[in-house]
Amino acid sequence: MKGGTFDRKNLIGVGLRQPHYSYVLENKPPIGWFEVHSENFLMDGGPSLQFLDKIRQNYPLSFHGIGLSLGSAEGLDEAHLRRLKECLKRFSPFLVSEHLSWSRVGGIHFPDLLPLPYMDETLNFLVRNIDHVQAVLGQEILIENPSSYLEYNESMASEAEFLTHLCQRTGAKILLDVNNVYVSSLNHGWDAKAYLNTLPPSLIMEVHLAGHSLKTFEDGSTLLIDDHGSSVCAEVWELYHHALLRGVEAPTLIEWDTNIPSFEVLFKEAERVNEYLMERSSPYVQSLNPSKEFS
Amino acid sequence: MSNLLILQKNFLESFEGTPSFEKHIKIKGVSVKSRLSVYYSSIIQTLLRTLTLTYPLTWKLIGEDCADGAAYAFISKISSLPRSGNLDEWGASFPNFLEEYPPTQPLKYLPDFARFEWLKHKAYGAEESSPLTISALQEIDPKYLGNIIFKLHPSAQLFSSPFPLDEIMAVVTGAIESVTLENRRANVLIIRPDKAINIHWISESYFSFFSMIWKGTPLIKILENIYEDEFSFDKFLSFSLRNGVFSDYAIHNNQ
Missing domain, CATH: 3.90.930 (Outer Surface Protein A; domain 3)
Structure with a gap:
Protein backbone atom coordinates (compact mmCIF):
# COMPACT_ATOMS: atom_id res chain seq x y z
CA MET A 1 0.00 0.00 0.00
CA LYS A 2 1.33 3.43 -0.90
CA GLY A 3 1.43 6.45 1.44
CA GLY A 4 -0.38 6.60 4.76
CA THR A 5 -1.29 3.28 6.28
CA PHE A 6 -4.24 2.90 8.63
CA ASP A 7 -3.11 2.70 12.23
CA ARG A 8 -5.54 1.47 14.86
CA LYS A 9 -3.97 3.91 17.29
CA ASN A 10 -5.72 6.75 15.50
CA LEU A 11 -9.27 5.67 14.76
CA ILE A 12 -10.63 9.11 14.04
CA GLY A 13 -11.41 10.23 10.52
CA VAL A 14 -13.06 13.13 8.79
CA GLY A 15 -15.07 13.27 5.57
CA LEU A 16 -12.83 15.05 3.09
CA ARG A 17 -14.64 17.58 0.93
CA GLN A 18 -13.35 19.84 -1.81
CA PRO A 19 -13.18 23.10 0.24
CA HIS A 20 -10.60 21.46 2.54
CA TYR A 21 -8.26 19.89 -0.04
CA SER A 22 -5.71 22.71 -0.01
CA TYR A 23 -5.88 23.13 3.77
CA VAL A 24 -5.19 19.44 4.35
CA LEU A 25 -2.28 19.39 1.90
CA GLU A 26 -0.68 22.46 3.42
CA ASN A 27 -1.29 21.76 7.12
CA LYS A 28 -1.27 17.95 7.33
CA PRO A 29 -3.66 17.86 10.31
CA PRO A 30 -3.17 14.91 12.73
CA ILE A 31 -6.24 12.99 11.60
CA GLY A 32 -6.09 9.20 11.39
CA TRP A 33 -7.73 8.90 7.96
CA PHE A 34 -10.05 10.58 5.48
CA GLU A 35 -13.18 9.35 3.77
CA VAL A 36 -14.27 10.45 0.30
CA HIS A 37 -17.34 9.78 -1.79
CA SER A 38 -16.31 7.29 -4.47
CA GLU A 39 -18.50 8.94 -7.11
CA ASN A 40 -16.51 12.17 -6.85
CA PHE A 41 -13.45 10.38 -8.21
CA LEU A 42 -14.71 8.20 -11.06
CA MET A 43 -13.50 10.55 -13.78
CA ASP A 44 -10.62 9.55 -16.07
CA GLY A 45 -8.20 12.19 -14.80
CA GLY A 46 -7.78 15.79 -13.76
CA PRO A 47 -7.18 18.00 -10.73
CA SER A 48 -9.53 16.20 -8.31
CA LEU A 49 -7.68 12.92 -8.78
CA GLN A 50 -4.32 14.67 -8.58
CA PHE A 51 -5.29 16.30 -5.28
CA LEU A 52 -6.41 12.98 -3.87
CA ASP A 53 -3.16 11.35 -5.00
CA LYS A 54 -1.27 13.87 -2.87
CA ILE A 55 -3.54 13.45 0.12
CA ARG A 56 -3.19 9.69 -0.20
CA GLN A 57 0.58 10.04 0.17
CA ASN A 58 0.03 11.13 3.78
CA TYR A 59 -3.26 9.54 4.84
CA PRO A 60 -5.16 6.28 4.57
CA LEU A 61 -8.43 6.68 2.70
CA SER A 62 -11.85 5.13 2.95
CA PHE A 63 -14.08 5.13 -0.15
CA HIS A 64 -17.76 5.59 0.56
CA GLY A 65 -20.10 4.92 -2.36
CA ILE A 66 -23.51 6.40 -3.02
CA GLY A 67 -24.15 5.19 -6.57
CA LEU A 68 -23.93 1.39 -6.76
CA SER A 69 -27.59 0.82 -5.86
CA LEU A 70 -26.99 -2.50 -4.11
CA GLY A 71 -30.73 -3.01 -3.60
CA SER A 72 -31.79 -2.80 -7.25
CA ALA A 73 -33.95 -5.74 -8.32
CA GLU A 74 -32.63 -5.23 -11.85
CA GLY A 75 -29.06 -5.92 -10.75
CA LEU A 76 -26.01 -3.71 -10.80
CA ASP A 77 -24.64 -1.19 -13.25
CA GLU A 78 -21.59 -3.13 -14.42
CA ALA A 79 -19.94 -0.10 -16.03
CA HIS A 80 -20.20 1.80 -12.74
CA LEU A 81 -18.72 -1.16 -10.87
CA ARG A 82 -15.80 -1.39 -13.32
CA ARG A 83 -15.04 2.31 -12.92
CA LEU A 84 -15.17 1.96 -9.15
CA LYS A 85 -12.71 -0.92 -9.35
CA GLU A 86 -10.29 1.19 -11.42
CA CYS A 87 -10.60 4.03 -8.94
CA LEU A 88 -9.94 1.76 -5.95
CA LYS A 89 -6.88 0.40 -7.73
CA ARG A 90 -5.45 3.91 -7.93
CA PHE A 91 -6.01 4.82 -4.27
CA SER A 92 -5.87 1.49 -2.36
CA PRO A 93 -8.41 2.49 0.34
CA PHE A 94 -8.40 0.56 3.63
CA LEU A 95 -12.22 0.56 3.68
CA VAL A 96 -14.86 0.48 0.92
CA SER A 97 -18.48 1.02 1.78
CA GLU A 98 -21.96 1.42 0.30
CA HIS A 99 -25.53 1.69 1.54
CA LEU A 100 -28.45 -0.53 2.40
CA SER A 101 -30.59 1.20 -0.24
CA TRP A 102 -31.52 1.33 -3.90
CA SER A 103 -31.38 4.05 -6.57
CA ARG A 104 -31.80 2.43 -9.97
CA VAL A 105 -34.79 1.13 -11.91
CA GLY A 106 -35.76 0.99 -15.59
CA GLY A 107 -32.34 2.31 -16.58
CA ILE A 108 -32.92 5.49 -14.52
CA HIS A 109 -30.64 6.39 -11.63
CA PHE A 110 -32.22 8.44 -8.84
CA PRO A 111 -29.40 10.25 -7.00
CA ASP A 112 -30.65 9.38 -3.53
CA LEU A 113 -30.51 6.50 -1.08
CA LEU A 114 -34.01 5.08 -1.35
CA PRO A 115 -35.12 2.69 1.40
CA LEU A 116 -35.77 -1.01 0.87
CA PRO A 117 -38.60 -3.21 2.14
CA TYR A 118 -37.05 -5.67 4.60
CA MET A 119 -38.37 -8.97 3.22
CA ASP A 120 -36.84 -12.26 2.05
CA GLU A 121 -36.93 -11.34 -1.60
CA THR A 122 -34.98 -8.12 -0.95
CA LEU A 123 -32.44 -10.08 1.07
CA ASN A 124 -31.89 -12.46 -1.84
CA PHE A 125 -31.38 -9.61 -4.32
CA LEU A 126 -28.96 -7.88 -1.96
CA VAL A 127 -27.00 -11.07 -1.31
CA ARG A 128 -26.64 -11.65 -5.06
CA ASN A 129 -25.56 -8.05 -5.71
CA ILE A 130 -23.17 -7.79 -2.76
CA ASP A 131 -21.59 -11.16 -3.57
CA HIS A 132 -20.99 -9.89 -7.09
CA VAL A 133 -19.53 -6.56 -5.93
CA GLN A 134 -17.17 -8.27 -3.51
CA ALA A 135 -16.09 -10.75 -6.19
CA VAL A 136 -15.40 -8.02 -8.75
CA LEU A 137 -13.61 -5.72 -6.30
CA GLY A 138 -11.78 -8.62 -4.70
CA GLN A 139 -12.49 -7.33 -1.21
CA GLU A 140 -15.12 -7.18 1.48
CA ILE A 141 -17.31 -4.11 1.60
CA LEU A 142 -19.14 -2.37 4.44
CA ILE A 143 -22.87 -1.70 4.29
CA GLU A 144 -24.24 1.43 5.94
CA ASN A 145 -27.63 1.59 7.63
CA PRO A 146 -29.56 4.41 5.87
CA SER A 147 -31.52 7.27 7.34
CA SER A 148 -35.09 6.88 6.18
CA TYR A 149 -38.30 8.85 5.99
CA LEU A 150 -40.76 6.08 5.19
CA GLU A 151 -41.39 2.41 6.03
CA TYR A 152 -42.99 -0.22 3.82
CA ASN A 153 -46.06 -2.33 4.44
CA GLU A 154 -44.11 -5.25 2.97
CA SER A 155 -41.30 -5.19 5.57
CA MET A 156 -41.14 -8.35 7.68
CA ALA A 157 -38.03 -7.66 9.77
CA SER A 158 -36.50 -4.76 11.64
CA GLU A 159 -33.72 -2.92 9.83
CA ALA A 160 -31.12 -3.97 12.41
CA GLU A 161 -32.07 -7.68 12.12
CA PHE A 162 -32.14 -7.46 8.34
CA LEU A 163 -28.73 -5.76 8.12
CA THR A 164 -27.18 -8.26 10.51
CA HIS A 165 -28.56 -11.21 8.58
CA LEU A 166 -27.41 -9.70 5.27
CA CYS A 167 -23.86 -9.26 6.54
CA GLN A 168 -23.80 -12.77 7.98
CA ARG A 169 -24.90 -14.17 4.60
CA THR A 170 -22.44 -12.16 2.46
CA GLY A 171 -19.41 -11.69 4.70
CA ALA A 172 -19.85 -7.95 4.30
CA LYS A 173 -19.42 -5.82 7.40
CA ILE A 174 -21.47 -3.01 8.92
CA LEU A 175 -20.85 0.70 8.68
CA LEU A 176 -22.87 1.93 11.63
CA ASP A 177 -24.14 5.45 11.08
CA VAL A 178 -25.26 6.46 14.56
CA ASN A 179 -26.93 9.62 13.33
CA ASN A 180 -28.95 7.56 10.83
CA VAL A 181 -30.07 5.24 13.63
CA TYR A 182 -31.21 8.29 15.59
CA VAL A 183 -32.93 9.98 12.61
CA SER A 184 -34.76 6.84 11.49
CA SER A 185 -35.74 5.97 15.06
CA LEU A 186 -37.31 9.37 15.61
CA ASN A 187 -39.01 9.30 12.21
CA HIS A 188 -40.51 5.83 12.69
CA GLY A 189 -40.84 5.46 16.43
CA TRP A 190 -38.10 2.86 16.78
CA ASP A 191 -36.05 2.28 19.92
CA ALA A 192 -32.56 3.48 18.94
CA LYS A 193 -30.76 1.61 21.75
CA ALA A 194 -32.59 -1.61 20.91
CA TYR A 195 -31.42 -1.10 17.31
CA LEU A 196 -27.80 -0.80 18.47
CA ASN A 197 -28.19 -3.78 20.79
CA THR A 198 -29.28 -5.94 17.84
CA LEU A 199 -26.11 -5.31 15.81
CA PRO A 200 -23.20 -7.63 16.72
CA PRO A 201 -20.25 -5.34 17.59
CA SER A 202 -17.87 -7.74 15.85
CA LEU A 203 -19.55 -6.93 12.50
CA ILE A 204 -19.16 -3.16 12.89
CA MET A 205 -16.03 -2.02 11.08
CA GLU A 206 -16.72 1.70 10.80
CA VAL A 207 -18.87 4.30 12.54
CA HIS A 208 -20.29 7.54 11.12
CA LEU A 209 -21.34 10.56 13.17
CA ALA A 210 -23.07 13.60 11.68
CA GLY A 211 -25.65 16.30 12.23
CA HIS A 212 -29.26 16.49 11.12
CA SER A 213 -32.07 19.03 10.89
CA LEU A 214 -35.78 19.18 11.63
CA LYS A 215 -38.26 19.63 8.79
CA THR A 216 -41.74 20.88 9.63
CA PHE A 217 -44.49 20.28 7.06
CA GLU A 218 -47.49 22.51 6.39
CA ASP A 219 -49.72 20.40 8.64
CA GLY A 220 -47.27 20.85 11.53
CA SER A 221 -45.90 17.30 11.37
CA THR A 222 -42.13 16.88 11.46
CA LEU A 223 -39.35 14.59 10.26
CA LEU A 224 -35.66 14.60 11.06
CA ILE A 225 -33.55 15.06 7.93
CA ASP A 226 -30.07 13.60 7.66
CA ASP A 227 -28.45 16.65 6.06
CA HIS A 228 -24.92 16.45 7.52
CA GLY A 229 -25.05 20.19 7.99
CA SER A 230 -24.37 20.75 11.68
CA SER A 231 -22.62 19.42 14.78
CA VAL A 232 -23.39 16.01 16.18
CA CYS A 233 -26.23 16.39 18.71
CA ALA A 234 -26.08 15.25 22.36
CA GLU A 235 -28.48 12.34 21.77
CA VAL A 236 -26.29 10.95 18.96
CA TRP A 237 -23.17 11.27 21.14
CA GLU A 238 -25.00 9.33 23.82
CA LEU A 239 -25.88 6.58 21.33
CA TYR A 240 -22.26 6.52 20.20
CA HIS A 241 -21.21 6.10 23.83
CA HIS A 242 -23.71 3.25 24.14
CA ALA A 243 -22.25 1.56 21.04
CA LEU A 244 -18.73 1.89 22.48
CA LEU A 245 -19.85 0.35 25.76
CA ARG A 246 -21.24 -2.59 23.79
CA GLY A 247 -17.74 -3.23 22.48
CA VAL A 248 -17.67 -1.40 19.14
CA GLU A 249 -14.03 -0.65 18.33
CA ALA A 250 -14.17 0.78 14.85
CA PRO A 251 -12.72 3.74 12.98
CA THR A 252 -15.09 6.65 13.56
CA LEU A 253 -15.81 9.40 11.06
CA ILE A 254 -17.21 12.91 11.34
CA GLU A 255 -19.30 13.69 8.23
CA TRP A 256 -20.20 17.24 7.28
CA ASP A 257 -21.51 17.79 3.75
CA THR A 258 -23.68 20.92 3.78
CA ASN A 259 -22.90 24.30 5.36
CA ILE A 260 -19.34 22.99 5.47
CA PRO A 261 -17.38 24.78 8.23
CA SER A 262 -13.64 25.45 8.48
CA PHE A 263 -11.42 22.44 8.97
CA GLU A 264 -10.67 23.60 12.51
CA VAL A 265 -14.34 23.18 13.41
CA LEU A 266 -14.37 19.68 11.94
CA PHE A 267 -11.21 18.86 13.85
CA LYS A 268 -12.76 20.01 17.13
CA GLU A 269 -15.69 17.69 16.43
CA ALA A 270 -13.22 14.89 15.78
CA GLU A 271 -11.51 15.62 19.12
CA ARG A 272 -14.84 14.98 20.82
CA VAL A 273 -14.78 11.48 19.32
CA ASN A 274 -11.46 11.04 21.01
CA GLU A 275 -12.91 12.08 24.37
CA TYR A 276 -15.54 9.34 24.10
CA LEU A 277 -12.96 6.80 23.04
CA MET A 278 -10.68 7.78 25.92
CA GLU A 279 -13.56 7.55 28.37
CA ARG A 280 -14.25 4.07 27.14
CA SER A 281 -10.51 3.47 27.83
CA SER A 282 -9.97 1.36 24.78
CA PRO A 283 -6.46 -0.06 24.76
CA TYR A 284 -6.35 0.74 21.05
CA VAL A 285 -6.76 4.47 21.37
CA GLN A 286 -4.24 7.16 21.96
CA SER A 287 -4.56 10.89 22.11
CA LEU A 288 -4.94 12.96 18.94
CA ASN A 289 -1.74 14.77 19.99
CA PRO A 290 -3.49 17.90 21.21
CA SER A 291 -0.22 19.79 21.56
CA LYS A 292 0.05 20.01 17.79
CA GLU A 293 -1.47 23.26 16.63
CA PHE A 294 -2.61 24.36 13.23
CA SER A 295 -0.96 27.23 11.47
CA MET B 1 -41.93 -9.78 -12.07
CA SER B 2 -40.60 -9.76 -8.50
CA ASN B 3 -42.38 -7.77 -5.81
CA LEU B 4 -39.26 -5.69 -5.25
CA LEU B 5 -39.05 -4.78 -8.92
CA ILE B 6 -42.74 -3.83 -8.94
CA LEU B 7 -42.18 -1.58 -5.92
CA GLN B 8 -39.17 0.07 -7.56
CA LYS B 9 -41.02 0.57 -10.85
CA ASN B 10 -43.89 2.07 -8.85
CA PHE B 11 -41.48 4.66 -7.44
CA LEU B 12 -40.51 5.65 -10.97
CA GLU B 13 -44.19 5.93 -11.93
CA SER B 14 -44.95 8.08 -8.91
CA PHE B 15 -42.00 10.33 -9.70
CA GLU B 16 -43.53 10.74 -13.16
CA GLY B 17 -46.86 11.73 -11.58
CA THR B 18 -48.84 8.45 -11.45
CA PRO B 19 -49.32 7.68 -7.75
CA SER B 20 -48.62 3.94 -7.65
CA PHE B 21 -45.81 3.86 -5.07
CA GLU B 22 -47.86 5.36 -2.24
CA LYS B 23 -49.71 2.09 -1.51
CA HIS B 24 -46.44 0.51 -0.31
CA ILE B 25 -45.84 3.15 2.36
CA LYS B 26 -46.88 2.45 5.93
CA ILE B 27 -49.36 5.04 7.18
CA LYS B 28 -48.07 6.29 10.50
CA GLY B 29 -48.06 9.87 11.82
CA VAL B 30 -46.54 12.03 9.11
CA SER B 31 -48.51 11.80 5.85
CA VAL B 32 -47.37 9.59 3.00
CA LYS B 33 -47.18 12.66 0.76
CA SER B 34 -44.83 14.46 3.16
CA ARG B 35 -42.63 11.41 3.63
CA LEU B 36 -42.31 10.93 -0.12
CA SER B 37 -41.68 14.63 -0.69
CA VAL B 38 -38.41 14.36 1.26
CA TYR B 39 -37.06 11.93 -1.35
CA TYR B 40 -38.39 13.85 -4.36
CA SER B 41 -36.95 17.07 -3.02
CA SER B 42 -33.57 15.48 -2.33
CA ILE B 43 -33.39 13.99 -5.85
CA ILE B 44 -34.35 17.27 -7.51
CA GLN B 45 -31.98 19.37 -5.40
CA THR B 46 -29.07 17.01 -6.08
CA LEU B 47 -29.69 17.19 -9.82
CA LEU B 48 -30.13 20.97 -9.71
CA ARG B 49 -26.85 21.32 -7.82
CA THR B 50 -25.12 19.07 -10.36
CA LEU B 51 -26.27 21.28 -13.23
CA THR B 52 -25.23 24.49 -11.49
CA LEU B 53 -21.75 23.03 -10.93
CA THR B 54 -21.46 21.92 -14.56
CA TYR B 55 -22.92 25.09 -16.11
CA PRO B 56 -21.90 27.96 -13.76
CA LEU B 57 -21.46 30.52 -16.56
CA THR B 58 -24.82 29.65 -18.11
CA TRP B 59 -26.40 30.30 -14.71
CA LYS B 60 -24.62 33.66 -14.59
CA LEU B 61 -25.55 34.50 -18.17
CA ILE B 62 -29.31 34.11 -17.87
CA GLY B 63 -29.67 34.65 -14.13
CA GLU B 64 -30.44 32.21 -11.33
CA ASP B 65 -34.24 32.37 -11.56
CA CYS B 66 -34.37 31.65 -15.28
CA ALA B 67 -31.65 28.97 -15.10
CA ASP B 68 -33.24 27.25 -12.08
CA GLY B 69 -36.59 27.27 -13.90
CA ALA B 70 -35.02 25.64 -16.96
CA ALA B 71 -33.25 23.10 -14.73
CA TYR B 72 -36.46 22.14 -12.89
CA ALA B 73 -38.27 21.68 -16.21
CA PHE B 74 -35.37 19.61 -17.54
CA ILE B 75 -35.26 17.39 -14.44
CA SER B 76 -39.03 16.82 -14.55
CA LYS B 77 -38.64 14.95 -17.85
CA ILE B 78 -37.91 11.29 -17.15
CA SER B 79 -35.83 11.11 -20.34
CA SER B 80 -33.47 13.70 -18.80
CA LEU B 81 -32.74 11.74 -15.61
CA PRO B 82 -29.30 10.17 -15.05
CA ARG B 83 -28.55 6.74 -16.45
CA SER B 84 -25.74 5.98 -14.03
CA GLY B 85 -24.66 6.71 -10.48
CA ASN B 86 -21.78 8.77 -11.78
CA LEU B 87 -23.36 12.23 -11.96
CA ASP B 88 -20.19 13.60 -13.53
CA GLU B 89 -21.44 12.07 -16.79
CA TRP B 90 -24.90 13.56 -16.49
CA GLY B 91 -26.24 16.78 -18.02
CA ALA B 92 -24.92 16.65 -21.59
CA SER B 93 -28.42 17.05 -23.03
CA PHE B 94 -29.22 20.21 -21.03
CA PRO B 95 -28.07 22.51 -23.90
CA ASN B 96 -30.46 20.74 -26.32
CA PHE B 97 -33.24 21.23 -23.79
CA LEU B 98 -32.52 24.97 -23.62
CA GLU B 99 -33.12 25.08 -27.38
CA GLU B 100 -36.69 23.76 -26.90
CA TYR B 101 -37.63 25.28 -23.54
CA PRO B 102 -40.02 28.16 -24.34
CA PRO B 103 -38.57 30.79 -21.93
CA THR B 104 -35.03 30.30 -23.31
CA GLN B 105 -35.99 29.55 -26.92
CA PRO B 106 -35.54 33.20 -28.06
CA LEU B 107 -31.92 33.14 -26.78
CA LYS B 108 -30.48 31.50 -29.88
CA TYR B 109 -26.89 31.73 -28.65
CA LEU B 110 -27.65 30.08 -25.29
Missing part, protein backbone atom coordinates in the same frame (compact mmCIF):
# COMPACT_ATOMS: atom_id res chain seq x y z
CA PRO B 111 -27.56 26.37 -26.30
CA ASP B 112 -24.15 26.82 -27.92
CA PHE B 113 -22.84 28.67 -24.89
CA ALA B 114 -24.04 25.79 -22.69
CA ARG B 115 -22.46 23.24 -25.08
CA PHE B 116 -19.19 25.12 -24.68
CA GLU B 117 -19.52 24.79 -20.90
CA TRP B 118 -20.23 21.06 -21.17
CA LEU B 119 -16.99 20.64 -23.13
CA LYS B 120 -15.12 22.52 -20.39
CA HIS B 121 -16.61 20.06 -17.92
CA LYS B 122 -15.47 17.12 -20.08
CA ALA B 123 -11.96 18.54 -20.37
CA TYR B 124 -11.75 18.88 -16.57
CA GLY B 125 -12.19 15.17 -15.94
CA ALA B 126 -10.45 13.83 -19.03
CA GLU B 127 -7.66 11.27 -18.97
CA GLU B 128 -4.21 12.53 -17.98
CA SER B 129 -1.38 12.54 -20.52
CA SER B 130 1.95 14.29 -20.93
CA PRO B 131 1.91 16.80 -23.77
CA LEU B 132 4.14 16.08 -26.77
CA THR B 133 7.43 18.01 -26.65
CA ILE B 134 9.48 19.50 -29.46
CA SER B 135 12.37 17.18 -28.59
CA ALA B 136 10.15 14.18 -29.32
CA LEU B 137 9.42 15.60 -32.77
CA GLN B 138 13.11 16.21 -33.46
CA GLU B 139 13.68 12.46 -33.35
CA ILE B 140 11.49 11.93 -36.44
CA ASP B 141 13.28 11.21 -39.70
CA PRO B 142 12.53 14.29 -41.91
CA LYS B 143 11.47 12.08 -44.81
CA TYR B 144 8.46 10.93 -42.72
CA LEU B 145 7.33 14.38 -41.58
CA GLY B 146 4.48 14.52 -44.08
CA ASN B 147 3.19 11.20 -42.80
CA ILE B 148 2.84 12.32 -39.20
CA ILE B 149 -0.55 11.85 -37.61
CA PHE B 150 -0.74 13.95 -34.47
CA LYS B 151 -2.84 12.75 -31.57
CA LEU B 152 -4.77 15.43 -29.71
CA HIS B 153 -4.40 15.53 -25.94
CA PRO B 154 -7.23 13.46 -24.33
CA SER B 155 -8.65 16.61 -22.75
CA ALA B 156 -8.78 18.57 -26.05
CA GLN B 157 -12.29 19.65 -27.04
CA LEU B 158 -13.12 21.50 -30.28
CA PHE B 159 -16.26 23.52 -30.87
CA SER B 160 -17.45 25.98 -33.48
CA SER B 161 -20.51 28.21 -33.13
CA PRO B 162 -22.18 30.84 -35.36
CA PHE B 163 -22.37 33.07 -32.26
CA PRO B 164 -19.54 35.14 -30.71
CA LEU B 165 -19.17 32.93 -27.65
CA ASP B 166 -15.85 34.54 -26.79
CA GLU B 167 -17.49 37.94 -26.32
CA ILE B 168 -20.49 36.43 -24.53
CA MET B 169 -18.09 34.82 -22.10
CA ALA B 170 -16.24 38.12 -21.68
CA VAL B 171 -19.56 39.74 -20.70
CA VAL B 172 -20.34 36.96 -18.23
CA THR B 173 -16.93 37.23 -16.58
CA GLY B 174 -17.15 41.03 -16.51
CA ALA B 175 -14.28 41.65 -18.91
CA ILE B 176 -16.53 43.70 -21.21
CA GLU B 177 -19.91 45.32 -20.64
CA SER B 178 -21.92 44.30 -23.68
CA VAL B 179 -21.83 42.30 -26.87
CA THR B 180 -23.37 42.77 -30.29
CA LEU B 181 -24.79 39.47 -31.43
CA GLU B 182 -23.47 39.82 -34.95
CA ASN B 183 -23.07 36.89 -37.28
CA ARG B 184 -19.50 36.02 -36.40
CA ARG B 185 -18.37 32.48 -35.79
CA ALA B 186 -16.42 31.60 -32.70
CA ASN B 187 -14.08 28.62 -32.76
CA VAL B 188 -12.68 27.28 -29.56
CA LEU B 189 -10.13 24.76 -28.40
CA ILE B 190 -10.50 23.77 -24.76
CA ILE B 191 -7.65 21.87 -23.19
CA ARG B 192 -6.37 20.82 -19.78
CA PRO B 193 -2.75 19.79 -20.31
CA ASP B 194 -2.17 19.60 -16.55
CA LYS B 195 -4.35 21.08 -13.79
CA ALA B 196 -5.83 24.19 -15.34
CA ILE B 197 -8.34 24.35 -18.18
CA ASN B 198 -7.15 26.63 -20.97
CA ILE B 199 -9.58 28.16 -23.45
CA HIS B 200 -8.15 29.20 -26.81
CA TRP B 201 -10.35 31.12 -29.23
CA ILE B 202 -8.88 30.09 -32.56
CA SER B 203 -9.11 31.05 -36.23
CA GLU B 204 -11.08 29.16 -38.88
CA SER B 205 -7.88 27.68 -40.30
CA TYR B 206 -6.64 26.49 -36.91
CA PHE B 207 -10.06 25.00 -36.22
CA SER B 208 -10.01 23.16 -39.59
CA PHE B 209 -6.47 21.95 -38.92
CA PHE B 210 -7.30 20.62 -35.45
CA SER B 211 -10.52 19.05 -36.72
CA MET B 212 -8.61 17.10 -39.36
CA ILE B 213 -6.04 16.02 -36.77
CA TRP B 214 -8.91 14.83 -34.62
CA LYS B 215 -10.11 12.69 -37.55
CA GLY B 216 -6.65 11.11 -37.82
CA THR B 217 -5.60 12.81 -41.06
CA PRO B 218 -1.87 12.73 -41.93
CA LEU B 219 -0.11 16.09 -41.86
CA ILE B 220 0.52 16.28 -45.62
CA LYS B 221 -3.19 15.75 -46.39
CA ILE B 222 -4.14 18.50 -43.94
CA LEU B 223 -1.68 20.96 -45.47
CA GLU B 224 -3.13 20.22 -48.92
CA ASN B 225 -6.54 21.26 -47.63
CA ILE B 226 -5.60 24.54 -45.95
CA TYR B 227 -6.29 27.34 -48.40
CA GLU B 228 -5.70 30.40 -46.25
CA ASP B 229 -2.79 32.43 -47.64
CA GLU B 230 -1.82 33.78 -44.24
CA PHE B 231 -1.62 30.35 -42.62
CA SER B 232 1.79 29.57 -41.15
CA PHE B 233 2.44 25.97 -40.21
CA ASP B 234 5.44 27.00 -38.11
CA LYS B 235 3.25 29.28 -36.01
CA PHE B 236 0.54 26.62 -35.78
CA LEU B 237 3.02 23.99 -34.59
CA SER B 238 4.56 26.41 -32.13
CA PHE B 239 1.11 27.27 -30.74
CA SER B 240 0.21 23.57 -30.44
CA LEU B 241 3.40 22.54 -28.67
CA ARG B 242 3.42 25.57 -26.39
CA ASN B 243 -0.13 24.81 -25.26
CA GLY B 244 0.20 21.04 -24.93
CA VAL B 245 -2.37 20.29 -27.64
CA PHE B 246 -0.76 17.04 -28.79
CA SER B 247 -0.08 14.05 -26.61
CA ASP B 248 1.50 11.74 -29.19
CA TYR B 249 2.02 11.06 -32.87
CA ALA B 250 2.15 8.13 -35.27
CA ILE B 251 3.71 7.75 -38.69
CA HIS B 252 1.13 6.96 -41.36
CA ASN B 253 2.07 4.06 -43.59
CA ASN B 254 1.29 4.97 -47.22
CA GLN B 255 1.15 1.29 -48.13
